[in-house]
Amino acid sequence: MAGISDKPFRALCRAWGAGLTTTEMLSANLQVQLAGSRQAARSMQRGVHADEAEPRSVQIAGGDPQTLAAAARLNVEHGAQIIDINMGCPVKKVMKQAAGSALLRDEALVARILDAVVAAVDVPVTLKIRTGWDRDSRNGVRIARLAQAAGIQALAVHGRTRCDLFNGEAEYDTIRAIRDAVDLPLFANGDIDSAAKAAHVLAMTGADAVMIGRAARGRPWIFREIQHFLDSGKLLPPPRADLVHHTLREHVTALHDFYGSHAGLGIARKHCAWFLEPLGVTREFRAAFNSATDLDAQLARIDDFFACPPAGACQEAA
Secondary structure, eight states, X not given: OTTTSSHHHHHHHHHTTOSOOBOOOEEHHHHHHHTTSHHHHHHHTTSOOTTSOSSOEEEEEOSOHHHHHHHHHHHHHTTXXXXXXXXXXXXXXXXXXXXXXXXXXXXXXXXXXXXXXXXXXXXXXXXEEESBSSTTOBOHHXXXXXXXXXXXXXXXXXXXOTTTTTOSXXXXXXXXXXXXXXXXXXXXXXXXOSHHHHHHHHHHHOOSEEEOOGGGTTOTTHHHHHHHHHHHSOOOOOOOHHHXXXXXXXXXXXXXXXXXXXXXXXXXXHHHHHHHGGGXXXXXXXXXXXXXXXXXXXXXXXXXXXXXXXXXXXXXXX
């Protein structure tokens, strides 16, 4: 979710019922190198801010125990209340730094990293992993046991190996095996795109919660839908068109407020596309929205879309 789960997006998800949000993955090495510089201040924009809802969780990534420990301390000084270590990212540029899911190939290094970060801060430290490097070397259970021994406070598991990337279907049997092996609070992640799927995954894995990533893009109400289904066994109807309209307008405005007009324009384009894709947005609308040169123009394009949306795009709530 790098480039997506910024402060405006985290606030949006919280408003729609997410119990906990975590920052975009931050490079521990870069943060430590830039500590005290003007660049560091810009880097921290992607992280924690004093007016965010608590608890405030910051995700860091890297391959050196002491650098990760230093980054953890730096983020706690800036207001982090939870430090989350990423050992699940499969992206090549992260892998080249021997970080993210690359660490799953070196269990001894994993143990040193966990010990160093837990010892460095007095806030909870959590961990995200995949089920292993590839299907022939799934070691999620062993990594989970290392995490519990090191004092990690919660564990999130994406139900794929690193080599799977985001292809195929998520596997949940390894998450179930991890649940049986450790007593840590466990978050199941991977392919959870509906309330019914969330309930199925919870029942199948025995996890304590689910973690939602890609399915929340343009659909922040998924958190409310899941909680309602878990509480009542009933599915909520799709959001009304006027509610989608208002939510998108507010989010685009928040992006401009946070990033400024120049960066806000570009970032708002991808979020608008995610919101409107399920509604049958046309190529002509995309071109018109992408040609907008300021916030008012973007909002006007959104208003035009909802004044005459494709037939049946948004159902009325019962």
